[in-house]
Amino acid sequence: MEYNKIQLGAILSFIFLVQNIQGWGEEGHAITCKIAQARLTEAAADAVKQLLPAYANNDLSSVCTWADRVKFSLRWTSALHFADTPPKLCNFQYARDCKDLNGVKDRCVVGAINNYTTQLLDYGKDTQHNLTQALLFLSHYMGDVHQPLHTGFTTDKGGNTIDVHWYTRKQNLHHVWDANIIETAEERFYDNNIDEYFKDIQKNITKTWSDEVADWEACSSDETTCPNVYASEGVKDACQYAYKDAPEDATLEDDYFLSRLPIISLRLAQGGVRLAATLNRIFQ
Numbered sequence: 001m002e003y004n005k006i007q008l009g010a011i012l013s014f015i016f017l018v019q020n021i022q023g024w025g026e027e028g029h030a031i032t033c034k035i036a037q038a039r040l041t042e043a044a045a046d047a048v049k050q051l052l053p054a055y056a057n058n059d060l061s062s063v064c065t066w067a068d069r070v071k072f073s074l075r076w077t078s079a080l081h082f083a084d085t086p087p088k089l090c091n092f093q094y095a096r097d098c099k100d101l102n103g104v105k106d107r108c109v110v111g112a113i114n115n116y117t118t119q120l121l122d123y124g125k126d127t128q129h130n131l132t133q134a135l136l137f138l139s140h141y142m143g144d145v146h147q148p149l150h151t152g153f154t155t156d157k158g159g160n161t162i163d164v165h166w167y168t169r170k171q172n173l174h175h176v177w178d179a180n181i182i183e184t185a186e187e188r189f190y191d192n193n194i195d196e197y198f199k200d201i202q203k204n205i206t207k208t209w210s211d212e213v214a215d216w217e218a219c220s221s222d223e224t225t226c227p228n229v230y231a232s233e234g235v236k237d238a239c240q241y242a243y244k245d246a247p248e249d250a251t252l253e254d255d256y257f258l259s260r261l262p263i264i265s266l267r268l269a270q271g272g273v274r275l276a277a278t279l280n281r282i283f284q
């Protein structure tokens with residue numbers, strides 16, 4: 001009995017660990033997708049409804065972490081969650097940076113967003129692509145590309161190898177940005193209610209940031225989506241906010257939390273707005 005409990009504990013913590021290696025946590029992705037689905041045009045909302053698996057009940061946010069769950073059965077997808085860059089350059093260059101660990105080009109989150117956007121343009125036509133999967137991948141990767149440490153440095157795996165303390169708890173810096181800042185905000189300001197945080201961000205999209213939203217949505221001329229821009233902003237945020245004052249062994253507390261939370265809220269908002277804008281352009 002005791003042995004089983006220990007085994008179960010070990011398995012659960014393993015699952016917990018591997019689940020948190022790459023990607024906004026469950027909540028960050030859910031918020032991005034909720035923001036997006038509420039902004040869809042009628043045509044896009046209808047296409048999304050058609051493409052979502054039945055078990056999602058037309059709720060995109062319920063399947064936004066599907067791409068994380070299949071990372072281990074579909075091993076080839078694991079490089080598609082991030083786009084790390086050489087350390088300290090603080091810029092993203094597609095030709096230099098969008099490749100997997102074996103150097104195969106296009107295999108990064110930016111390449112994946114372009115890939116699944118192009119596939120979805122086949123909607124309504126004869127296609128060999130699985131457009132349900134394309135939608136779930138796109139919705140997830142659009143979140144990931146907005147998490148600054150998904151465009152972090154190759155040398156520390158986007159902060160995964162930087163051990164810090166989040167208040168009293170041992171964490172790595174990547175996980176602090178995936179989940180801890182969001183969780184602490186929910187505990188402290190939103191009564192542990194993810195919906196309240198989502199609503200607060202949504203309110204700011206129509207108030208605080210209303211003048212900027214059109215810029216977030218825009219891509220140059222004929223592009224359906226522009227993940228190069230999203231990744232470039234992400235690397236800058238990684239340098240300016242995520243890595244800054246967070247070296248190995250640092251203890252991150254209120255100073256770090258309170259100054260970085262606005263960046264996270266902004267990135268969640270931009271991810272949601274841009275996912276909607278991309279889907280609205282796809283399904284015109």
Ligand SMILES: *[C@@H]1O[C@H](CO)[C@@H](O)[C@H](O)[C@H]1NC(C)=O
Nearest residue numbers: 080106107108111112115116
């Ligand atoms: C594009 O999507 C297809 C189908 O899921 C996949 O086989 C291919 O590896 C993807 N490539 C990139 C760069 O995402």
Ligand SMILES: *[C@@H]1O[C@H](CO)[C@@H](O)[C@H](O)[C@H]1NC(C)=O
Nearest residue numbers: 053129130131132133134136
């Ligand atoms: C497309 O992918 C989904 C999710 O993996 C799967 O459930 C579905 O059966 C696939 N559809 C086809 C036609 O292969």
Ligand SMILES: *[C@@H]1O[C@H](CO)[C@@H](O)[C@H](O)[C@H]1NC(C)=O
Nearest residue numbers: 197200201204208262265266
């Ligand atoms: C919303 O905007 C207000 C005013 O700028 C700010 O104080 C608040 O922290 C913002 N909340 C979120 C979740 O962005």
Ligand SMILES: [Zn+2]
Nearest residue numbers: 022023081144
């Ligand atoms: Zn991910």
